[in-house]
Amino acid sequence: MEHSSDQLETAVLDELGIDVYSAYESERYFLSPEALHHIALALIAEFFVGLLGVEAFGAALREKLVGCMRTFRAREIGTASYSDAGLMTELLTDARRASGSADVLNREPEATRELAAALVHFGMDPAVAQQHAHRLAALLLDEVRRPPQ
Amino acid sequence: MADERAPEVFGGQARTFPGSDDAALRWLMSAATLSDLKWLDRLWSFTEATSGLRAPHGRRLWWRLRYGRCTFFICHEPGEFRTVEPREPHDFIEDAPEPTNGLGLSTLVKSVVERIQIPAWDEDSLALQAAARVLTEDPEGAAARGFDEFGTIAETARANPVEQLQPAIESLQRHCLMQFKTPADRFSPALTLVLLQGTLGQWFDRCDYGDSFPLLEELVKRARRDDPTGIKQAIGDYGNNGYDAGKHWLSGALAAPGAVPAVRRLLIAHDSFRRAEHLRQLNDRFECGAVLKYSETVVNEGATCALSGVLTGVEFFVTSPDEYVERVRQHLSVRGRASTLRTLASPLSPTHPKIFAMALVAAAEAINPESIDKHTTSVLIGLSRFYDQEPYPEAILEMSWIDHRLMKIFRQRGQTHEEERYRTRLAARVAMDLHFRNNPPR
Numbered sequence: 001m002e003h004s005s006d007q008l009e010t011a012v013l014d015e016l017g018i019d020v021y022s023a024y025e026s027e028r029y030f031l032s033p034e035a036l037h038h039i040a041l042a043l044i045a046e047f048f049v050g051l052l053g054v055e056a057f058g059a060a061l062r063e064k065l066v067g068c069m070r071t072f073r074a075r076e077i078g079t080a081s082y083s084d085a086g087l088m089t090e091l092l093t094d095a096r097r098a099s100g101s102a103d104v105l106n107r108e109p110e111a112t113r114e115l116a117a118a119l120v121h122f123g124m125d126p127a128v129a130q131q132h133a134h135r136l137a138a139l140l141l142d143e144v145r146r147p148p149q
Numbered sequence: 150m151a152d153e154r155a156p157e158v159f160g161g162q163a164r165t166f167p168g169s170d171d172a173a174l175r176w177l178m179s180a181a182t183l184s185d186l187k188w189l190d191r192l193w194s195f196t197e198a199t200s201g202l203r204a205p206h207g208r209r210l211w212w213r214l215r216y217g218r219c220t221f222f223i224c225h226e227p228g229e230f231r232t233v234e235p236r237e238p239h240d241f242i243e244d245a246p247e248p249t250n251g252l253g254l255s256t257l258v259k260s261v262v263e264r265i266q267i268p269a270w271d272e273d274s275l276a277l278q279a280a281a282r283v284l285t286e287d288p289e290g291a292a293a294r295g296f297d298e299f300g301t302i303a304e305t306a307r308a309n310p311v312e313q314l315q316p317a318i319e320s321l322q323r324h325c326l327m328q329f330k331t332p333a334d335r336f337s338p339a340l341t342l343v344l345l346q347g348t349l350g351q352w353f354d355r356c357d358y359g360d361s362f363p364l365l366e367e368l369v370k371r372a373r374r375d376d377p378t379g380i381k382q383a384i385g386d387y388g389n390n391g392y393d394a395g396k397h398w399l400s401g402a403l404a405a406p407g408a409v410p411a412v413r414r415l416l417i418a419h420d421s422f423r424r425a426e427h428l429r430q431l432n433d434r435f436e437c438g439a440v441l442k443y444s445e446t447v448v449n450e451g452a453t454c455a456l457s458g459v460l461t462g463v464e465f466f467v468t469s470p471d472e473y474v475e476r477v478r479q480h481l482s483v484r485g486r487a488s489t490l491r492t493l494a495s496p497l498s499p500t501h502p503k504i505f506a507m508a509l510v511a512a513a514e515a516i517n518p519e520s521i522d523k524h525t526t527s528v529l530i531g532l533s534r535f536y537d538q539e540p541y542p543e544a545i546l547e548m549s550w551i552d553h554r555l556m557k558i559f560r561q562r563g564q565t566h567e568e569e570r571y572r573t574r575l576a577a578r579v580a581m582d583l584h585f586r587n588n589p590p591r
Binding site for chain 1: 224395396403442443448484485486487495496497
């Protein structure tokens, strides 16, 4: 069965574990729930945009997702604009709908590479980013292919 | 005589929850041997004294704490620990109040030890002995004896071929860290020293493992000159392995069935991250050139998360179950289910195993009789069945905790038959626990 967006966010953050701190080079900073939400949303968006193409998402959502991914790669996390829980639900709804028609299996390797690249931008070592990207891709791909709850 | 004011395990209800004494003792000892107990007591009483204090409007309140030559900055809301002075315009720094005669971690350990039943397992007897050592002897003397034992095991590693280094490392973890003989913060550099000496084949003739940093620095400095390839390789391998192992054990703690295996895994995670951190520092300082796939911040945070999981977990054992569930309910009502589950059990906040966090949330959702729905009860029943399949000693506390909660829910609902069923299960667990206490397995 599908995960709720909250469950999926938790699964993504669990996969990242302490590597979620990769954005910081020396000093440690508190990661607020908003920042964690931003990180999870950006990674889910990176994968599904890579998998389904940005056109798969409605115009208003598309603009938000592009901004979310850009700020994630620039390590400007925790901005209030992406803390709305509804964005994740919208993203998942569109992704599930589009995945029915898109050639998801062929595009999966490229989407995984984009995800790994985003994690490297975020500050992760390339080998570590690669491991996370593969596991996240499996988790997210499984998500759009599950029967609805 | 037990101090009447000191908290008891589960607010004095330990007898109703088989396994709670043993688990509490092991969890508290894990916390009490993370570092020097005087410092942990200071940290504990500081937290007690300052947790209710608020910053002036619009400012962020930081407390400055000094320990030896180090200065730390701690903020409660939002929780953060820094070693560098915060300098944002809204930061407001105050010196931490001097400790009063408040409740320290050592008081909690003492209280548990004074009231505990006969331990059921050999490991518990060892934990009890360790507690006695920490509480009744000069802690520095007890640690010194622990490091003497460490040295003896390390000598065996020296006599054996390098291929047998790994079993020696595991033996050191089992005999010194897991039996609370050496403080965790001094165990990690000592283990790093054994690893590097063994790998490079360069052993010091006399080694004070209780104060390993100077020797570690000397070893790396010397190896950098005499065997630069060897030290680069060793730091790279052990650093990256420590970081991977830390993540592995942190996830393992969350996947554990109960508190006992969870806290054991948290200690190993903490040790692994700390070793990775020391190696990173040595690599940078002596420019060894090892390629490390983690940043200082990431391993520091890993160690801090494991450590804070152990420290915050103490609260569960010294609070009555009803009060603890009420706290979960309050969090739930403000932050929602997903955030509450993450606060209770996630890599950044590993206070409980994930499976038990689900039980805590389901129990919190069931507090209000009007809100008890079939789903909440079925979650607890499902978890109870899951635990029935777990081996007895590792999760006896969690099994009885869930049965106890189900018994209460069915009593509230007036479902006498179901209430009786869980009362019987609980009675059987108490009997089984008593049996094993009198007949410890060998």
